[in-house]
Amino acid sequence: MTAHAAPGDPVRTTCPYCGTGCGVLGGPAVATPGDTDHPTNFGRVCAKGSALGETLGLENRLLHPAVDGVRTDMARALDRVASRFAETIVEHGPDSVAFYVSGQLLTEDYYVANKLMKGFIGSGNIDTNSRLCMSSSVAGHKRAFGEDLVPCCYEDLDEADLIVLVGSNAAWCHPILFRRMVDARARRGTRIICVDPRRTASAADADLFLGLKPGTDVALFNGLLAFLARDGKVDEGFVAASTAGFSEALDAAWKDGDVASVAAICDVALDDIEAFYRAFADTERVVTVYSQGVNQSSRGTDKVNAIINCHLATGRIGRAGMGPFSFTGQPNAMGGREVGGLANQLAAHMAFENPDDRDRVRRFWNAPRLATGKGLNAVEMFEAVGAGRIKALWVMGTNPAASMPDANRVRAALRACPFLVVSDCVPDTDTLRHAHVALPAAAWGEKDGTVTNSERRISRQRAFMPLPGEAKPDWWMISEVARRLGHAEAFAYRGPADIFREHAALSAFENTGGRVFDIGGLADIADAGYEALRPVQWPVVSGARHGTPRLLGDGRFPTADGRARLVPVRQQAPANPVSHDQPVMLNTGRVRDQWHTMTRTGEVPRLMSATAEPVLDVSPADAAMFGVTEGGLAEVRSLWGRALGRVRITDQQRTGEVFLPMHWTDAFASRASAGRVCNPACDPVSGQPELKHTPAAIAPFPMRWEGLFLSRHRRRLKALGYWARSAVAGGYLYRLGGTEPLDEGRALAQELLGGGEDSLRLEDRQRGVFRSARLDSGGRLSEVLIMGPSGAVPDARWLVALFAGSEPLTEPDRRSLLAARPALPQAPEGRIVCSCFGVGEARIARTLREEGVTDERALGLLLACGTNCGSCLPELRALVAQHGGREPSTSALLAEEAL
Ligand SMILES: Nc1nc2c(c(=O)[nH]1)N[C@H]1C(S)=C(S)[C@@H](COP(=O)(O)OP(=O)(O)OC[C@H]3O[C@@H](n4cnc5c(=O)[nH]c(N)nc54)[C@H](O)[C@@H]3O)O[C@H]1N2
Numbered sequence: 001m002t003a004h005a006a007p008g009d010p011v012r013t014t015c016p017y018c019g020t021g022c023g024v025l026g027g028p029a030v031a032t033p034g035d036t037d038h039p040t041n042f043g044r045v046c047a048k049g050s051a052l053g054e055t056l057g058l059e060n061r062l063l064h065p066a067v068d069g070v071r072t073d074m075a076r077a078l079d080r081v082a083s084r085f086a087e088t089i090v091e092h093g094p095d096s097v098a099f100y101v102s103g104q105l106l107t108e109d110y111y112v113a114n115k116l117m118k119g120f121i122g123s124g125n126i127d128t129n130s131r132l133c134m135s136s137s138v139a140g141h142k143r144a145f146g147e148d149l150v151p152c153c154y155e156d157l158d159e160a161d162l163i164v165l166v167g168s169n170a171a172w173c174h175p176i177l178f179r180r181m182v183d184a185r186a187r188r189g190t191r192i193i194c195v196d197p198r199r200t201a202s203a204a205d206a207d208l209f210l211g212l213k214p215g216t217d218v219a220l221f222n223g224l225l226a227f228l229a230r231d232g233k234v235d236e237g238f239v240a241a242s243t244a245g246f247s248e249a250l251d252a253a254w255k256d257g258d259v260a261s262v263a264a265i266c267d268v269a270l271d272d273i274e275a276f277y278r279a280f281a282d283t284e285r286v287v288t289v290y291s292q293g294v295n296q297s298s299r300g301t302d303k304v305n306a307i308i309n310c311h312l313a314t315g316r317i318g319r320a321g322m323g324p325f326s327f328t329g330q331p332n333a334m335g336g337r338e339v340g341g342l343a344n345q346l347a348a349h350m351a352f353e354n355p356d357d358r359d360r361v362r363r364f365w366n367a368p369r370l371a372t373g374k375g376l377n378a379v380e381m382f383e384a385v386g387a388g389r390i391k392a393l394w395v396m397g398t399n400p401a402a403s404m405p406d407a408n409r410v411r412a413a414l415r416a417c418p419f420l421v422v423s424d425c426v427p428d429t430d431t432l433r434h435a436h437v438a439l440p441a442a443a444w445g446e447k448d449g450t451v452t453n454s455e456r457r458i459s460r461q462r463a464f465m466p467l468p469g470e471a472k473p474d475w476w477m478i479s480e481v482a483r484r485l486g487h488a489e490a491f492a493y494r495g496p497a498d499i500f501r502e503h504a505a506l507s508a509f510e511n512t513g514g515r516v517f518d519i520g521g522l523a524d525i526a527d528a529g530y531e532a533l534r535p536v537q538w539p540v541v542s543g544a545r546h547g548t549p550r551l552l553g554d555g556r557f558p559t560a561d562g563r564a565r566l567v568p569v570r571q572q573a574p575a576n577p578v579s580h581d582q583p584v585m586l587n588t589g590r591v592r593d594q595w596h597t598m599t600r601t602g603e604v605p606r607l608m609s610a611t612a613e614p615v616l617d618v619s620p621a622d623a624a625m626f627g628v629t630e631g632g633l634a635e636v637r638s639l640w641g642r643a644l645g646r647v648r649i650t651d652q653q654r655t656g657e658v659f660l661p662m663h664w665t666d667a668f669a670s671r672a673s674a675g676r677v678c679n680p681a682c683d684p685v686s687g688q689p690e691l692k693h694t695p696a697a698i699a700p701f702p703m704r705w706e707g708l709f710l711s712r713h714r715r716r717l718k719a720l721g722y723w724a725r726s727a728v729a730g731g732y733l734y735r736l737g738g739t740e741p742l743d744e745g746r747a748l749a750q751e752l753l754g755g756g757e758d759s760l761r762l763e764d765r766q767r768g769v770f771r772s773a774r775l776d777s778g779g780r781l782s783e784v785l786i787m788g789p790s791g792a793v794p795d796a797r798w799l800v801a802l803f804a805g806s807e808p809l810t811e812p813d814r815r816s817l818l819a820a821r822p823a824l825p826q827a828p829e830g831r832i833v834c835s836c837f838g839v840g841e842a843r844i845a846r847t848l849r850e851e852g853v854t855d856e857r858a859l860g861l862l863l864a865c866g867t868n869c870g871s872c873l874p875e876l877r878a879l880v881a882q883h884g885g886r887e888p889s890t891s892a893l894l895a896e897e898a899l
């Protein structure tokens, strides 16, 4: 294990969030943790990365194992896991057990989990949350290239003249890569085109935005292929020498019609489609970036191939500044793909379908009963759990009760599962609530190993803190269970370096060039070399120490005949269409400052400031049609389930479509989990669920009262119609609401406050507003509750500021609390845009109007917004475009001068 660094002595490691894979400096004392030496980010980090130091506390950690809800020690917990798995396998066979793992795991954890299930238990039943994330890209790559290969590297973003973002909100989800694109625009005039049904922050900053109808990307790219052919842009030499299937793909593309019919199918102005096609046709250096708007679809694999077809037809692949570029989501989705974390892959890019591969892996592992075929994918796996076919399940590093589609059924399956093991870092997740055995996993900063980012770059995550409580790395817990199952020899790892060497050796084992994934050059790396490993892009073939930035530039592909495949694809609608009863299409995805189920980012006040509640985005026309109002609550209902969201009316949303973030779980709000509403339709090739398109209905949620509750401690609130928790300075803010009359709500409130004396209490009978506050012995606020009819409860911001103060409450503060409004009138801040400095939209708009600022840099000098992590720069640019442009004031001129 790594020697722990002395305080103040930062350790080079990798950010645990997105697949950008930024290098960061680890250590609680580090304020700006970007690693200037890391070739991905050169010292930059986004809002989430820059708040990493605020997520290292132990208050919200699972520190000890528990069996049936009772704390026990690690040895006993692992004994229980091993004995129940062994009994189940003996009684019902190896396919009656399963692992559901995660792209949050390190490659070493992942490798060991895969080896145990496929090699030693002898079942293919290990799948990963990357099924929900990258599997359509994997399947599309395999169909086109013969192997799951990402040809591009990040320099291609620096060197492109055109970047097309398809179903990618990179400004929020891969912020550091988006900044590289914007920098390229400043440097070389790169144009950015954004294809997304929503006018996202990425769209606002793009040169052209195609706000297409969801699910019509195949038609759009088929139209492009036909246009390229008509326009004489096909690279005939490349197509003849290096590809197959061109004419079939083009025939299929023609069938989706000419540009006019594509415009009609996609519901985009003809001029805009033509402008996009023209730009693509006339630009040699074009990178097409795609992400979940492509993958999370019942036609995800076809969408991927429709995009790749255009790059193959023009020969724009594997050369500087061009290629199809799948942005991976999770920190280690790519590492998982290398080791075989998906149920249909074997290991090291070897395939179940190939008997030679099976034989090779069996011999390499000396595996007694290698699985003979693929196992169940995520959706099938939870169906099998629900149907009782899988009787023992181990979930590691993921929260399927929240993140799977049709999550109500997944929850029912978890409840019914005879034996559920969950390894996690935090004590309360929607999945953990059902676990028979809870295992405390080492978290970021404590674990040690490698991750691979979107450009195939392997970077080290290094430990810089000791393991807390009884927490252990995942690889260790899996190996201990393997030992107890009788496989001590095959799992006798001393540390992650041992595992990494074995993984590297397997990638090179009898690999005579058939598998591009080959890191044989790292197979003999010494412990010290592993410790010091610099970020490197695979392949790293035997004998080499350097990596490979770009792939597939030589016109040869790892298929049997060495040619890439253009795949004929046709436009088809999403699996479940809207209908009379389900008239809107529910789209789900991410917000800028939250990470997935919020287990880390939800605990950081400034990351909770921009979006403090599950916000449901609705177009103005839909709001009018369905009677929902700005700031009110609405319920989204589908055939699969329901959820609540706080309505935001926005013209970023097309009419007939609403958007709900994926992040909120039962741990953060009463009923806001998007997964419960999403349909379980999957792509037929990849098995990836269609998380972006679920037909649904929306209706106002009739709240009779609202409330704000501030507490120093996290509280479990169940009985309320609505609650949502956000971390604030010094504690937690709960926004409350109920459908019962206020009087009944008040009884609930008493429950919340418990017995004891209130320090301040007032009931305003006329307005019906009730407030109560408690002070601690030092005269500081310890709890506050304000309740009243909808609309009568004050803005939370003022209350949160009162609560944050470490001073005893002053007399004016007391009076303002009793009056339920700030002592002095405050200029509105508006929705927070810059979370680093807490700068809101209203203040920015005011400054733009009054100071006549003309660009985001001057704005930054006046208000500091955008000057730390820069994640909000796209939104600042959009606000400048919207409100700015008047004669600059003196202060703005001085600010400009200072630049
Ligand atoms: N802030 C933040 N960043 C993250 C994450 C996070 O949780 N928070 N998670 C990481 C992970 S694991 C992932 S997978 C990535 C995801 O990164 P992205 O894929 O960029 O993010 P999403 O918000 O899921 O979806 C992207 C866009 O797809 C659009 N879309 C929906 N349907 C369609 C369609 O039919 N066609 C097209 N063209 N677009 C469509 C949506 O409107 C949405 O704006 O983000 C990573 N980065």
Ligand SMILES: Nc1nc2c(c(=O)[nH]1)N[C@H]1C(S)=C(S)[C@@H](COP(=O)(O)OP(=O)(O)OC[C@H]3O[C@@H](n4cnc5c(=O)[nH]c(N)nc54)[C@H](O)[C@@H]3O)O[C@H]1N2
Residues within 6 Å of the ligand: 102, 104, 105, 106, 129, 130, 132, 133, 134, 292, 296, 329, 330, 396, 397, 398, 399, 400, 402, 403, 404, 405, 423, 424, 425, 426, 429, 441, 442, 443, 444, 447, 474, 588, 589, 590, 595, 596, 597, 598, 599, 662, 674, 675, 678, 691
């Ligand atoms: N509706 C909807 N649903 C979606 C999506 C969507 O766009 N819309 N996107 C999908 C996508 S792309 C993804 S990637 C998934 C993500 O969904 P999940 O994987 O369910 O979300 P996370 O919050 O990343 O869950 C990680 C869990 O692992 C724990 N953890 C973190 N590190 C470790 C570790 O090292 N070891 C262990 N044992 N535990 C650890 C965390 O505390 C957390 O509880 O959601 C999918 N679900």
Ligand code: SF4
Residues within 6 Å of the ligand: 015, 016, 017, 018, 019, 020, 021, 022, 041, 044, 045, 046, 047, 048, 049, 050, 173, 174, 175, 176, 177
């Ligand atoms: S872009 Fe942000 S979240 Fe993604 S790896 Fe970099 S710092 Fe982390």
Ligand SMILES: [Mo]
Residues within 6 Å of the ligand: 132, 133, 134, 329, 330
């Ligand atoms: Mo993802």
